[in-house]
Amino acid sequence: MKPTLYLIDGTALLYRSYYAFIAKPLVNSKGQHTSAIFGVINSFLRLLELKEAEYIMISFDRKAPTFRHELSADYKATRPPMPEDLVTQVEPVKEFFQLIGLEDISLDGYEADDVLATLAEKYKQDYQVVMVTADKDYSQLVDKDVSIWDPAKDLSYDEAGIREKYGVRADQFIDYLALTGDASDNIPGVRGIGPKSAVELLNSFESVEDIYNNLEEVPPKFRKRLEGQKETALLSYQLATIVRNVPIETDPPKSFEVQDLKKAMAFLDHYELFTLKRRILARTAAAVELEETIQADIFADEAAPEEEPEAPVFNAKMATRTDLEGILEEMQNYEEVALDTETDSVDPMQANLVGISLAYRENEAWYLPLAHQFHDNLPLEETLTGLKTALEGKLIIGHNLKYDLIVLKRHGWTLDNRIFDTMLAAYVLDAGSASFSLDKCAQKELNHEMIAIKEIIGSGKSAITFDQADIQKAAVYAAEDAWATLKLAPIYRRRLQFSSLDKLYDEMELPLIRTLARMEMNGVCLDSAMLKELSKTINTRLSELTERIYDYAGYQFNINSTQQLAKVLFEEKGLPAKKKTKSGFSTDSSVLEELAIDHEIAKDLLEYRMLNKLDSTYVATLPTLVNEQTNKIHSNFNQTVASTGRLSSSNPNLQNIPVRTELGREIRKAFIPSAPNRVILAADYSQIELRLLALFSRDDTLLKAFAQNLDIHRQTAAIIYNIAVEDVSADQRREAKTINFGILYGMGQVKLSRELSITRNEAKEMIDNYFERFPTIQSYITSSVESARQQHFCSTLFGRKLYLPNITSSNQRLKSEAERVAVNMPIQGSAADLIKIAMLEIDRQIKDDPRIKMILQVHDELVFDVEEDLVEEASALIRKAMEGALPAQYREIIKLKTDIGIGKNWFEAH
Incomplete structure (x- = not known):
């Protein structure tokens, strides 16, 4: 029986490890990012532990361009540059493998997969070769002597496994990629041919060449797409082909043994990857010699692993009148101050200010009591005036600052400082998290258990208000909030920068806090x-x-x-x-x-x-x-609820008022302007998600229909039923509309059959027919899923990210849901971003003008309370802002449309 040779794609492991920790990167006490270092070494140890690997070689990509860039300037052109915090981890990973005796085998002009394919070809006569990677491109190398092992999932793929996973033989996999393309590498493929079509073609023909040599035998539905794209297909074939004859000389594989254990241990100590030390020692014969000298260190390290730092402590102080002057003077020496208000209500429009907590030094926080029932309080007006002066020019840090802004505004203090909101930062970094409460953030990031509010005011019917609480307990609780917020801010600020989300946060989400605060205070x-x-x-x-x-x-x-x-x-x-x-x-x-x-x-x-x-x-x-x-009603508009970036509302929830029912229309009639000389103006993006689908997919039919302002659902019906537009019936238009929107939300045959009251077979046929007539939309869906699978997240036009940990799950239900989100979120999230950009611009122009007030945001609609004689001017301003929210380079491809209505109530305007 032949021995096994394991060939590791180091670059693929680097990327996969980096993105596996993207929502919460590993950072040591020196500020060094270690996610990829930890992940790659962990995968390597899994290889040793699970496979008892003896013969191992490794290769990394080099920085120099490869021969594929000469074939196509677009090759990998759409792939973003390696993140800066990953760049800093590449050399340390290579250094580690060098220390343990594994040299990077690489060559300028070639990628790691070319080098490894050459090694596989060279040694497979004498070894059973296993490619250690999750990169699907390696599927083309699989044969009786070569297989693939995915270390993260512990899944192996031989020839039968590739056939089962992709529906084609391993020796047809290059042809498969030539037809479908590869979004992650910007390999074009044949436009309109997705995975299902490729499988059907390659089950009938041997290869791309065979397909084009017998084009007259190809079914008409495929032939039309293939015609005129032969050159693209052949170029894609070349780009997808892994080279197996790289001119590189290597020594024969040697039995692996760690070369310099002491230096390897020192390396792990330096990067604070203590949990990996014992695992390496367990696989190393030389460990016995080191056991006495390092075992104590190992157990000391394990007592304080890097993932769970010791819970910090702080000093909570309650301010007296004597303290206040010193606090205000001392704050002058600090640029950043965390602030939190304590009130007697969760409704900022009803709440009375009970106290304010402040933190500006690392392990200290103050509580300023202002309206407690059973305690001497600081004078409210004097304290707020002093704070306003002392904090002028400072960065104010808060957790859910919108609440504080409204409460302080109602008490006479317009907080117009620069701000940083830790709740909002946590949301932007990982919108899929279950909660962004300060309790959860502190527990997750600081390993600190916050005091629960119920310990201060009780719960249920016996709950008291904060002004009635024990003042000593209340002071510690309040001070803790400011302290934790101050500690969280630098963590989130650094992470926003490393994740390239700082622009979205600084330019869109953060300024929107003030816009929403004004809108909530306007009310309806x-x-x-x-x-x-x-x-x-x-x-x-x-x-x-x-x-x-x-x-x-x-x-x-x-x-x-x-x-x-x-x-x-x-x-x-x-x-x-x-x-x-x-x-x-x-x-x-x-x-x-x-x-x-x-x-x-x-x-x-x-x-x-x-x-x-x-x-x-x-x-x-x-x-x-x-x-x-x-x-008035003052609904609360939430920035940190919907994972796609959409705003939601509560108290009341205005998003769920039915739009199409008679009763829903009657409810909207109850929303009226604030004076007889004013009207309600409603501005609604017209078919924004379908326009964005056209933009993302670059579908010519959709783009042309929108450019000519045609009825998009009637046009779709005419195409999928192959009839003239004028012959489309009302039912056919309704069915086309259901499919158009259903595609966006991953509607399958079961739901479509229920929606249209047809059989599942009829629904399946309808969906297949849709994709046959709109192949570029199917290509968009396929590439969206593949891109998400590669990156473990999906993103909007403006860089908003949603992480999809289940995109590679072995649980089919979770995986399917993640794939649905990968298709929908970029569109729905981009629509959310657009309306936020529009709101910011509109607010910038109207915030000081009482004649026009923004009062509601619901789905893709903005609602205003406007003086009647200003309607024309307001309409022009609003339309320009909403339609201009799409960046200029995209407006060249598709234009947004805004429908504006005017009325004496919301229903009339809608």
Whole structure:
């Protein structure tokens, strides 16, 4: 049996290791980034541990251009330069392998895969060769003597494995890439041929050459795409081909043994990768000689691993009148101050200021009590005046600063300093995290457990307000908030820079805090009397539906109880149960919608639920949310909730008011201007996501339709049904619209069949037909998924990132969801970025003009309260800002369109 030779692609491992830690990079106490160093060495140790590897060689890419750049100037042109914090880790990784006796085998003009392919070709007669990499390009090298091992997943691929994974033989993999292209390397491929099409072609023909030699035998649906693209296909073939004859001389493989263990240990000590030391020693015979001298150090190192620093401590102080003057004077010596307000309400428009905490020295924080019930307080007006003067020109750091800005503004202090928001920074860095609360951030980044608010004010019905809390406990709690915020700021600031997210943060998200604060304070007026009448009408209808449902059941029961309802429908009435949950048969909307086709009771239940929810969520609730002081509703607009970058709203949530139903329209009528001489102006991006799909995919049909201002859904219907535009029926247009938007959200045949009330086979045929007619959109989807798989994140036009840890998951459900997000997020996130850019520009121009106020942002729409005689001027300003939000280089490809409406309420304007 032949021995096994393991060939490691060091560059591929560097990138994969770097991006595996991208959401939380490893940084040692010296400020050195170590994610890639740790990841590569960890993968190498897995090779030793899992495979008992004896013969090993390694290669890294060189900086010099390769022969492929001579073939095509576009080769890898779209790939961003290596991140600066990864560049600093390349040489240390090479140094480590040199210390343990593995030299980098590389040559200018060739990539690591060319060198390794040459070594595989050279030695596979005498060794069973295993390529250590997750790079799919190596699939073309696989044969009976060569296989691939992915160290991160511990997955191996032989000839059968490649066939199963990609649907083609390993010796056809170059042809596969020549047809599909490779977005990560900017290999063009044949436009309109995606993976499924490539597999179908290569299962009928041997190669790209064979396809073009027999083009008349190729099915018409593929032939049209292939015609005129032969040169591109052949160039793609050359670019995708790994060279197997690099002119490089090497010594035969030698049995691996660590060469300089002491220096290797010193290397790991220097980079503080203590957890790796014992694993290396366990694989090394020389470890016995070093055991006595270094074992104590190892166990000392393990007691304080780099991932979990010892929880820091700080000194919390409560200020008296005597202290205040010294604090204000001392702050003059510091450029950055963390500030946090304590109040008696979570609603900033209702909250009374109870105290302020400040931190400017590393392990110290002050609490300034201003309105506690059972304690001597500092004079509010005098304290705020002193703070405003002392903090002039300082950078103010906060966690959820929008809240503080509104509270302080209402108490007479307009905080117009430079700001840094740690909650917002944490969100921009990793928008997919479950929480950005200060508690979670401190625990994650500082290994510090914050005092819970319930320990200070209690919880539930027995909770008190902060001004009633024990002053000593309250002071420590408040000071801790400012201290933790000050500690977090440099961590996040550095990480934003290293992740190239500082521009998005500084130029878009951070200034938006003030824009949203102004918009929330503007508020919107509500016709409460109209809603109360509407609620009466709804409740009358609910009573009718309740009686009908009771009559159907034969007795009264709790309609809102899913278990009681399931008993009535499925056990007593024998209706067909569609799916089960842990507690019994499901009665969710999808089940009821299916039952409603044949059973009137299901229609009644759907209407009951819809009316009940709208009444309890909006119609009956909105009047109770009117601020007694302003007589307006002040919704909270959240920047850190939606992972795509979209804004959300709460108290009330305005995003979920139905747009297309009669009742939703009635609710919108209740949102009215603030005075008789004013109107509501609504500005809505027209089909923004489909326009962005056209931009991302560069689909000629979509681009042309938008350029000519055509009905995009009617055009789509004409194309997929192969009929004239004038012959498109209303149903066909509706189906095309469903597919157009469904494609954006990863709608499969199951959901499409349900949406259109057709069979799954019909839905599948419809989707296949769509992609056949819009091949560039399928190519966009394929390249988006592949790019996300390579980088472990997807991004918007403006650089916003969303990390996708499940994009390579072995769990198919999680992987499919990540792939859906990889396609949708760049489009939805770019739409979110565009409206934020528009809001900033509009706010810049109107913030000091009381005649026009921005009052709401919902989905792709901005709503304004405008003086009637300013409508024309305001419309022009708003349209220019919204349509000009797209950078000039993209406006040359597609233009945005803004629909503007005017009315005496939101419904009329919408």
